[in-house]
Amino acid sequence: MNINRIGKTTALLLLLGSLTAPASLVQAKTYEDVPTAESSILSRTADPIQVSQERLKRAEIEDSEDKTEESTKETEITESSEEKEKESTDDETKESSTESSTETTDSSKEKNKKKQPRATVLKEGTYGVNDPSSYDIDDLFVDILRNNYTATHWPPPNIPGTFIGYGGTPMTEEYLSTLNQFNGTSTKLKSLKGIEYAGDTLSAINVAYAYLEDIDLSQNTQVIQVGFNGNKVPLPKLDLSKNVGLSNLQMASSGVKEVDVSHNYNLQHLMIQNNLAMGTQINTIKKIDLSNNAKLLLVYAQGNQIRDISSANGLTNLVNMNFSDQTIYVPIPKIDDGKATVDILKTTAQSGLTVTNGDISGVPILSANGDKIILENVTKESLDGKYLNFSYDGTKLVEGKSGGSKFFSGKIYFSTTSDLEHSLKVDTKKVDNNSTVGWTWKLKNLTAVSADNIEPELTLPSGLALVSGSVKIDGSTVSDNVLSGGTNLGSLSKDQEKKITFETTATGTVGTWLEAKGNLKWDDSISEGTTNYDEDRLDKVQIKDGEQTYTPKPSEEMGILSVPVRFDYGIKDMSNTTQSFGLSPDLYQTNTNVVTNGFYTRVKDDRSTSTGWSLTAQLSSFVDVNDNSRGMPDSHGTALRLEDMSIEAIKDRDTPDEAVDPAPASPQPGTVKSSETIVAGQSAKTLVSAQPYTGQGTWQLRIPFNKVFLDLPANAGKERSNFQAKLTWSLNDTP
Structure with a gap:
């Protein structure tokens, strides 16, 4: 039974004339024509500290140039409101004439400004209320500096050794430029805006139990100690890249998610333990890179979600390293036949890991292989929401100082997560x-x-x-x-x-x-x-090769997947004797490999039970291209002759790994014609035949390029006429 014909390969098209006139265009092209597969023969295709310093410099120029202007003595801290109002009015008057003023006028305006008292008072504002660009210092930060005895200052303005606050006077740059330390415990402080005026004088800052959201220490390059423990909202990621002298950093229980100490080469003490997402029991810090902190003596990082401690390798001064009590959350791993692997922990030596069950259901079998945790006898349901315990033998950890105190342990929780297929x-x-x-x-x-x-x-x-x-x-x-x-x-x-x-x-x-x-x-x-x-x-x-069709037929178990598009013989003279023509490489120059590799007809048999199959080819009679009712004169006996054909097996079809086996092992199709002459207008010829249970998979009949001949009888054709024929390929489900 004929079950598959996928297209038509144009077999012949002839332009015929006298023996001496141009004649004979012979060409083959495949047309998709479901359900038949045919081959036709057809015609060819064709920065803020700098601002403060500038203000002070302008004030000094004012004192030297305009002493006669000072009719009253004022402190550097206060100004009368009337004078402020006058200055404001003067400024507005000057600004109104800006567009028409010359450079000399602008200079005069700047000179008049210099006659004003020093502008050292810092404007206060509220974080989250006022535009940050409209004020110099946070008002809550100033309140602590004025009133809180825990805010220390050197040199002390009152009793040596004690500072009880600056008082109710306005805050100035001069004061802040002598601020050596700041210690505050506040449940309200949100911003440290203004701390930049302390500049390089600031050596230590410690703020605990605050609501800090705005922290910029980039101007405090000589700060040695930084502490923000117990912050009541998630502490923002700190840019500590300018604080190269930092030796002590504390951010415990502050909800911080990221810690970057890669530029803090003098760091000796790092305390970032117990950082949870606010209002939850979810640990937030998942990684820490200590590879640039060669002076580290102590790391307290317990109670986080750190999985990799290998960056502490080579830190020979690190005598106390605590990465205990990590709580790590992971998706349920892929389970195959009750077995799964958890590969998230990382140490340098990959040794000393012990794993025990927490509350995983059933009777799981847990073991360690280096840093990997092997689970057996588990299911997705038995792991969902459950945990296991892990712990490393500190004597086996090579991170930190040899013989030092070392801990790395915790729990790993398994959760059903989103799973996007x-x-x-x-x-x-x-x-x-x-x-x-x-x-x-x-x-x-x-x-x-x-x-x-x-x-x-x-x-x-x-x-x-x-x-x-x-x-x-x-x-x-x-x-x-x-x-x-x-x-x-x-x-x-x-x-x-x-x-x-x-x-x-x-x-x-x-x-x-x-x-x-x-x-x-x-x-x-x-x-x-x-x-x-x-x-x-x-x-x-x-x-794909431009000279081969491609019809994959994914929904069918059997099918012809590819046939030659055309057999092009070019223009030939008519003759009163029989002629035989081969294919010319000159006519196959574009996007093809058929000249070197030859043509092929590819079939598939993906049936689970094979009844065998056969591949046939049939050449139609030649007809006029412009009038299919007119046949080609004297065409009786015209034939397509195929030689040196062979069968090839195809592996990994239609993938980058596709391979052609020119000498396939059994079971292969039993009968393969090496040569065949297909006469126009006659019955189909069987080229390949596969018996039941043979020929399963993908196969192709290879036809060498130089072995496809067209045989024409004497006087075939008609002068200045075009004729074509089609080669039809068929796949039958029986031998």
């Missing part, structure tokens, strides 16, 4: 050069945990270019930038889906595989948003 698929695996191909990127959340802040990013190689305006989400056109990364597509709840489609142009040489990569980032509520998932999906498209 996503796939990137090209619409067809093989395309012509310079053609357009479609892609589909599907996303689906498989669990009850919402997948949030979904960001897709598409990476294309040279050879693939996004077609502008082709990007759609669930059928609606969106900006191409959606696929550039950084665009938030929102959230997906359980079983919700999104479908992204787009098109690309594909350019390259025959056989080139072009890979598109879809990267998907998202997070969820597990670990208070500190979990971030980052996964890639890949698919590839190949530039």
Whole structure:
């Protein structure tokens, strides 16, 4: 039974004339014509400290140039409100004539300004209320400096050795420039704006149990000790890159998520223990890099979520290293036949790890292999919301000083997390050069945990270019930038889906595989948003040979996958004797490998139970291209002759790993014609035959380029007429 015919290979087209006139265009081209597969023969195709210093310099110039202007003595701290008002009025008058004034007028205006008393009083403002650019110092910070005995200052303005506050006077730059230490305990302080006026004089700052959100110590380059313990809101990440003299840093129980001490080469004491996300029991610090802190003596980092301590390797002064009581949250690992691996811990020696069960259900078997934790006899349900304990033998840890105190231990919790199943698929695996191909990127959340802040990013190689305006989400056109990364597509709840489609142009040489990569980032509520998932999906498209068709038929178990597009013999003279023509390489110069590799007809048999199959070819009679009712005169006996044919097995079909085996082992098709003459207008010829249970998989009949001949009888054709025939390939489900 004939079950599959996929197209038509144009077998012959003839332009015929006299013996001496130009004649005979003979060419083959395949047309898709479901359900038949035929080959035809057809015609050819064608910075703030600097501001303070400048103010002081201007004031000094004023004292030397304009002493006669001072009719009353004032302190450097106070100004009468009337004088302020007058100055304001004067300034407004001067500003009103700015547009027409000359450079001399501007200089005069600046000179008049210099006649004013020193502008050393710092304007106060409230964090979160006033525009930060409209004031110099935070009012709550000033209140502590005025009234709180724990805020110390050197040299003391009162009784030596004691400072009870600056009093109710305005705060000045001169005062702050002598501030050596600041210690404050406050439940209100949110900002340290103004601390920059202390400059390099400040050596220590300690603020505990505050609500600090705004901290900038970049001007306090000589600070040695920094402490922000017990902050009641998440402490922002500190930029300590300018504080190279820092030796003591304390940020315990402050909810800080990131700690960067990579520029603090003099650091000796680091205390960042017990940092939890506010209002939760979720630890926030997940990593710390100590590789640049060779002077470290002590690290207290217990009670966090640190997984990797290897950066402490080589710190030979580190005598006290405490990474105990870590609480780490991870997704449930992939489980295969009751077994899973947790590979998140990292130490240098990868030795001394002990694992015990916390509350994992059932009878789990836990063991360690280096830093890896091996789980056996577990299921997704037995791990969900449960934990195990881990602990390293301190004597086996090579991080820190040899013989020092060393701890690394904690719990690892397993949680059901969001699970985005996503796939990137090209619409067809093989395309012509310079053609357009479609892609589909599907996303689906498989669990009850919402997948949030979904960001897709598409990476294309040279050879693939996004077609502008082709990007759609669930059928609606969106900006191409959606696929550039950084665009938030929102959230997906359980079983919700999104479908992204787009098109690309594909350019390259025959056989080139072009890979598109879809990267998907998202997070969820597990670990208070500190979990971030980052996964890639890949698919590839190949530039196909322009002289071979491609019809993959993914939904069918059997099928013809490719046949030759054309057999082109060029222009030939008519003759009163029989003639035989071979193919000319000159006519196959564009985007093809058939000249060197030959043609092929490829078939597949993916049936679980094979009944055998046969591949046949039939050549139609030649007809006039412009009038199919007119046959070619004297064409009786015209034939297509195929020689040196062979069978080849195909492995990993339509993938970059595809391989051709020219000498396949059994079971292979039992009968393969090495040569065959197919006469026009006669019945089909069987070229390959496979008996039941043989020929399963993918096979192709190889036809060498220089072994495809056209035999014409004497006087075949008609002058100045075009004739064509078609070669039809058929795959039958019986031998």
